[in-house]
Amino acid sequence: MDKRVEHLIKVWQKRNILGFYCENKEKAQEKILEIIPPDASIGFSGSVTLEQLDIAKALEERGNKIISHNKPGLSREESLIIRRQATQADYYLASANAISETGELVFFSAYGNRISGVSYANNAIIVCGINKITKDLEEALKRSREYATPLNCKRLNFNTPCFKDGICRSEICLFPKYxxxxxxxxxxExxxxxxxxxxILIGEPLGF
Ligand code: SF4
Structure with a gap:
């Protein structure tokens, strides 16, 4: 196991955060299916990592109720309602933008559904590839803003300064222009x- 992962799992023990290591996506999928009871409802945040794991399909096939706004054709209102419902599910699944070796988990959000689900759902499971581990909190914030968010803006077609060239210009990234x-x-913390x-930390690069 990566020494950083070993260290993180120990650091989290004293912070009431339960850490697991899975060497690959398949093992991570098995772990999630083991943790979540077959009759539980599961809320989803938007996440490339969760898509790569194909975990919604696996849970749904097993009979779990899936609450996810990641479906084509939803109106803005329908999507917002589902995001709220997802945070009330028995379990909430998400990924982080970055994890600091010092133990902090960092999440950036546009609508706040992921922040709400992760911080207040009945049970939350964060799934991350080891590519998201950074040296310290400062690097974790930098990674989230300067690397992950521009890619997410591109993926979700957000009109932002970073959309075009990947460079954050926070001071001008304001409504209504952007x-x-x-x-x-x-x-x-x-x-x-x-x-x-x-x-759940996974020993391969996933998401961004
Ligand atoms: S340009 Fe805007 S959306 Fe993009 S990273 Fe900076 S603040 Fe975030």
């Missing part, structure tokens, strides 16, 4: 409820 994606930032928050 549709800013970095509206809210969540940094998780610890969890108050034992067993509510789990992180």
């Amino acid at each position: 549709k800013r994606m970095c509206c809210q930032i969540l940094i998780i 610890a969890e108050i409820l034992p067993n509510r928050l789990k992180v």
